[in-house]
Amino acid sequence: MNDADTRLRSASDAARAWVHEAIERLAREAARSADTHLLALALPGFPGIDFYFKDEAAHPTGSLKHRLARSLYLYALCNGRLREGQDVVDASSGSTAIAEAWFARLLGLRFTAVMPACTAPAKIRAVEALGGTCDLVEDPPSVQARARVHAAYGACHLDQFGLAERATDWRGNNNIAESILGQLAREPHPAPAWIVCGAGTGGTSATIGRYLRYRRLATRLCVAEPAGGAFARGWPGRDPDARASSPTVIEGIGRPRVEPGFLFDVVDEVAEVTDAASIAAMQWLEALFGRRYGGSSGTNLVACLQLACAMRARGERGSIVSLLCDRGDRYAETLFDAEWLAARAIDPRPWHAALRACIEDGRWRKA
Numbered sequence: 001m002n003d004a005d006t007r008l009r010s011a012s013d014a015a016r017a018w019v020h021e022a023i024e025r026l027a028r029e030a031a032r033s034a035d036t037h038l039l040a041l042a043l044p045g046f047p048g049i050d051f052y053f054k055d056e057a058a059h060p061t062g063s064l065k066h067r068l069a070r071s072l073y074l075y076a077l078c079n080g081r082l083r084e085g086q087d088v089v090d091a092s093s094g095s096t097a098i099a100e101a102w103f104a105r106l107l108g109l110r111f112t113a114v115m116p117a118c119t120a121p122a123k124i125r126a127v128e129a130l131g132g133t134c135d136l137v138e139d140p141p142s143v144q145a146r147a148r149v150h151a152a153y154g155a156c157h158l159d160q161f162g163l164a165e166r167a168t169d170w171r172g173n174n175n176i177a178e179s180i181l182g183q184l185a186r187e188p189h190p191a192p193a194w195i196v197c198g199a200g201t202g203g204t205s206a207t208i209g210r211y212l213r214y215r216r217l218a219t220r221l222c223v224a225e226p227a228g229g230a231f232a233r234g235w236p237g238r239d240p241d242a243r244a245s246s247p248t249v250i251e252g253i254g255r256p257r258v259e260p261g262f263l264f265d266v267v268d269e270v271a272e273v274t275d276a277a278s279i280a281a282m283q284w285l286e287a288l289f290g291r292r293y294g295g296s297s298g299t300n301l302v303a304c305l306q307l308a309c310a311m312r313a314r315g316e317r318g319s320i321v322s323l324l325c326d327r328g329d330r331y332a333e334t335l336f337d338a339e340w341l342a343a344r345a346i347d348p349r350p351w352h353a354a355l356r357a358c359i360e361d362g363r364w365r366k367a
Helices: 003-032 065-078 095-107 121-129 140-152 160-167 176-183 203-214 230-234 275-289 295-313 338-343 349-361
Strands: 038-041 049-055 088-091 111-116 133-137 194-197 220-226 269-273 318-324
Touching: 003 065, 003 095, 038 275, 049 176, 049 295, 065 095, 065 160, 088 095, 088 140, 088 160, 095 111, 095 121, 111 121, 111 140, 121 133, 133 140, 160 203, 176 203, 194 203, 194 295, 203 220, 220 230, 220 295, 230 269, 269 275, 269 295, 275 295, 275 349, 295 318, 295 349
Parallel strands: 049 318, 088 111, 111 133, 194 220, 194 318, 220 269
Antiparallel strands: 038 049
16 A cells, blocks of 8 residues: 555545544434423313323424434435535524534534524524524525535535435434324323424424334324415325415425425325414413413414314314424514514414314314
8 A cells, every 4th residue: 555545544534533423422412312391281172182292492402403403414424425624504494503503513513504584583693602604595495595505615515405304214213203102102092193293394294204104003194384385285286396375474384395305195184374373372382381482383283273173073082292393482573572473464363362262162263
């Protein structure tokens, strides 16, 4: 072996050693992080139907996307796409970016989040507080194209929208579906009638839907979607070219287009929820649990109530499980601000009253 070969071998060994150390850091972080709580909720209008909400806001980075960010970094490392000292970039409306910035700091890497300029200010500040840089884009559908520009200059594109459904091991390895079912094992209805989640990247719905089939369970999966979102538009005909019919203020879900991670065939139902209903339900979550959660958690609650009303009408018993996706303090200047809502002609008060009546008597009604 000549000197050039020796130098190449030495550089290769050093690069492999850094990847091994990075993966070990991620493994240690996972070992330090306890599982998130599964909160039980009994509602007076639904005797015989148990509600559970998995509190993903309890993760160190405050959202469900903590799991995804860890998986995306592992996927990039194990596929040879991420090297020592390389910049990292991704397109995100906030929560994924916060988690990715947190893991970038853990690994000693520079991170850039390409975000819509309309992203909640608290999310932008959170990314910057973790050492990340925010590249704000006026046209939300163009964020992925801008992330690819960063990648063309050498950054590792984590690509949550393109890789979310494959980066997570859906067969187990403490994914969210395995965690939910493990926590339900001693409950009266350990195999829920429904699991409800949103579709942002599509990774969570893909993981849950695949896992339910892998475990051969009768549990059905409902995607809770802002009204007119791309998943809702595309799901009936399994249309990969569907586009959203209307924008939404519920960040993280209600994508303008069908993403590569959207697996329509593992979903049994789609519940479309107006923004006003999601915000009213978000406010109800604060009343029910004594802490604030974001708008997508409200979307999930509305879908849970719709499914429970249908179960009650059929005389069915069972359990429904959903997710509390992120911390509500991120939306103090937007979804929780009455003036901000009024400026956008969103009035959640009629829906607040309708949801109160539903919770009390178990009958669905629109505002």
